[in-house]
Amino acid sequence: MPQRLPIILFALVMAAIPFIPDMPPFWIVLLDNIGLSALVAMGLVLLTGVGGLTSFGQAAFCGFGAYTTAVLTTAYGMSPWLTLPASLLVSGLAAVLLGLVTVRLSGHYLPLGTIAWGLGLFYLFSKLEFLGRNDGISAIPPLSIGSFKMIDPGAIYFAIWIAVLLAALLTMNLLDSRTGRAIRALRRGHIAAEAFGVQTPRAKLLVFIYAAVLAGLSGWLYAHFQRATNPTPFGAQAGIEYLFVAVVGGAGYVWGGVLGAAIVVILKEILQSYLPYVFGGQGQLETIVFGILLVLLLQLAPTGVWPWLVARLPFKPSRKRPDTSLPLPPRPKPPASVGVLLQIDNARKQFGGVVAVNDVSFDVQAREIVALIGPNGAGKSTTFNLITGVLRPTGGSISILGNKFGHARPQQVAKLGISRTFQHVKLVPDMTVLENVAIGAHLRGRAGALASMFRLDRTDEARLLAEAARQIERVGLGDQIDALAGSLSLGQQRIVEIARALCVDPMLLLLDEPAAGLRHMEKQQLAALLRQLRDGGMSVLLVEHDMGFVMDLADRVVVLDFGTKIAEGTPDAIKTNPEVIKAYLGAAA
Numbered sequence: 001m002p003q004r005l006p007i008i009l010f011a012l013v014m015a016a017i018p019f020i021p022d023m024p025p026f027w028i029v030l031l032d033n034i035g036l037s038a039l040v041a042m043g044l045v046l047l048t049g050v051g052g053l054t055s056f057g058q059a060a061f062c063g064f065g066a067y068t069t070a071v072l073t074t075a076y077g078m079s080p081w082l083t084l085p086a087s088l089l090v091s092g093l094a095a096v097l098l099g100l101v102t103v104r105l106s107g108h109y110l111p112l113g114t115i116a117w118g119l120g121l122f123y124l125f126s127k128l129e130f131l132g133r134n135d136g137i138s139a140i141p142p143l144s145i146g147s148f149k150m151i152d153p154g155a156i157y158f159a160i161w162i163a164v165l166l167a168a169l170l171t172m173n174l175l176d177s178r179t180g181r182a183i184r185a186l187r188r189g190h191i192a193a194e195a196f197g198v199q200t201p202r203a204k205l206l207v208f209i210y211a212a213v214l215a216g217l218s219g220w221l222y223a224h225f226q227r228a229t230n231p232t233p234f235g236a237q238a239g240i241e242y243l244f245v246a247v248v249g250g251a252g253y254v255w256g257g258v259l260g261a262a263i264v265v266i267l268k269e270i271l272q273s274y275l276p277y278v279f280g281g282q283g284q285l286e287t288i289v290f291g292i293l294l295v296l297l298l299q300l301a302p303t304g305v306w307p308w309l310v311a312r313l314p315f316k317p318s319r320k321r322p323d324t325s326l327p328l329p330p331r332p333k334p335p336a337s338v339g340v341l342l343q344i345d346n347a348r349k350q351f352g353g354v355v356a357v358n359d360v361s362f363d364v365q366a367r368e369i370v371a372l373i374g375p376n377g378a379g380k381s382t383t384f385n386l387i388t389g390v391l392r393p394t395g396g397s398i399s400i401l402g403n404k405f406g407h408a409r410p411q412q413v414a415k416l417g418i419s420r421t422f423q424h425v426k427l428v429p430d431m432t433v434l435e436n437v438a439i440g441a442h443l444r445g446r447a448g449a450l451a452s453m454f455r456l457d458r459t460d461e462a463r464l465l466a467e468a469a470r471q472i473e474r475v476g477l478g479d480q481i482d483a484l485a486g487s488l489s490l491g492q493q494r495i496v497e498i499a500r501a502l503c504v505d506p507m508l509l510l511l512d513e514p515a516a517g518l519r520h521m522e523k524q525q526l527a528a529l530l531r532q533l534r535d536g537g538m539s540v541l542l543v544e545h546d547m548g549f550v551m552d553l554a555d556r557v558v559v560l561d562f563g564t565k566i567a568e569g570t571p572d573a574i575k576t577n578p579e580v581i582k583a584y585l586g587a588a589a
C-alpha cells in the first residue's frame, strides 16, 4: 500500500466529519481539543520518543504561543494571522534560551530541569501584570477570513485539523531524512551519533525548538478557540498530561501523538461525565480511575497503542528500494605514495590512579591491517576511544597523514576519514538496517531540517540511501535491508555496524571485536571483506579476542598488557613471543 494513502484517507474522513447530519456540536468540541493536544504530543513524540529527551514542560510553550497572540491582538489590535508567526517565534526563542541550558542535562536531571522551568513559567504567567495575572486575558478576537469569523467550534475545527495534518506531514518528512536519522540516533546515546559527524547538541536543540514551536502553534489556536487565556492550561499538570498523551499513543510515532490525544481526551470526557453518576458525585474520583486505566493500557501496549495497532494490521506499508546506481562522490583519498597513515606517539590515558594506556606508540600504514590485542583490561578500547576523540589523551599525540588531531572531537575525527564500530553494538534497534547504515553517510549529505520538512532533499537523500544500500550489499546483508536492526542476531548487528562505518568512505576503519558472535563461515566472509578493503586502499585497525581470526588476517599485531605495549610484529613473530605468551597465560591463570 502506498505510504501516503492512509494520510489522504484520514484527511478526507476528518474533512467530512462536520458535514455528518445531526453531528452533536459537543463532539466537534472534543475533536478540536484532540487536535490541540495532538499538536503538542507530536512535538513530544519527536523530543521524547524519538530524541530521548523527556520533557514535562511542554505546556509552558503553549502558554508562550497563547499569550503572545492574546497580548498582540487585544492590546495592539493586530490581526491573528499576523500574530501567528509572532507566537511561533516567541515559543521558538523561549525554546532556544531554555534549550541551551536544558539539553546539556542528562539522566534524571533533564526531566527534573523541565519540571523546574515548567513550574517557574506557570508562576511567571500568573504574576505578570500585562498578562492579566491569574485572571489572564479575555476578549481575544476569533480567527477570521474576510467576514467569516471562526467563532463556533465547527469553524475553527478546520484550522485546527489542517494544522495537525500539516504538522504530521512535516514531522514525518523530517524523520524520514538525513536530519531525522541524526535525531533518531540520539536515543542510542551521543557517542554513536557523533562518531558519524552528527552535531548532537545542535540536533537536540533542533528537536527542542521544533517541539516548542508545535506547542506554540497549539497555544495560538487555543487562544483563538477559547477567546480567553489564563495560566491554568499551561501549568505543570498539563505538562505531565501531554507527556501521558504521547506515551499512551506511542512516543516514537507521529500518529501515536494523534491517537494518544484522542484516547486521553475522550477517556477524560467519559469519566468526567459518567463517574459522578456511578459514585454519587464524589469529587476527584475520575482522576484516580483515569490513572488506573492508563496504567492498564500501558500494560497491554507498553510502547503505546499506535505500534500495537500497526503490528496487527493485515497489510504493511511498502518500502521503496533505493536505486543503487545513484552515485555519491567519494571522499578524498591519501596519495598512493603514503606510508604511515596513523601515528600514535606516547599516547597516555589515566582515569584517576588507573593508567589505562601507558605511553603507547605504534603506527598503521596505508593499505595495512593492524590488530590490537591483549588480555581483558589491557587498554584496547581506551586506545580506540583516544583515536576517535571519545576520550581526551592525558599525554602524547595522535596524527593522521602527519596532522595531529589528538584533541579533536569525534565529529572532527569522522571528517578526517576515520570511522569505527563499537565493542557494545550501538545501532538504533527500531530503525531499519538501511536507516542505521545511512547514518554513516551523514557527513556526505547536505540537506538540513527545513529542506527535509519540505521534501527539497530528495536528490541528496536518494544518493545517501543508495550508498547505504551498496554498503549493505557489500557486507552481504542485502536481504536484511528492510529488517529492524534490533531483530538481527548480535553477529549480524556487528556486520551492520561495519556497513555503517564503510558509509563514511573512510581511509582508516577501526573495528572493535568485529568477529564476536559470528559463526565460522561468517568470520571467513568478514576476513575476505577486510582483505578486499585493504587491497582497495583502506587501512584497518582492529581489536579482537579471536586469535585464529587475528593471526590469519592481520599484517601486523600490536600487543598491550596493563596499558603498556609489550610486543609488536608479524602474526608469526607474535605467536612465539614469550612476553605475549606470559601475558595471555598470566591472564588465563
Ligand SMILES: Nc1ncnc2c1ncn2[C@@H]1O[C@H](COP(=O)(O)OP(=O)(O)OP(=O)(O)O)[C@@H](O)[C@H]1O
Pocket: 351, 354, 355, 356, 374, 375, 376, 377, 378, 379, 380, 381, 382, 383, 423
Ligand atoms: N571510564 C573509565 N573510568 C575508569 N577506568 C576505566 C574507564 N574506562 C576504562 N577504564 C579502565 O581502563 C583499563 C583498560 O580498559 P579497556 O576497556 O580499555 O580495556 P580493554 O583492553 O578494551 O578490555 P576488554 O578486552 O575487556 O574490552 C581497565 O582497567 C578499565 O577498568
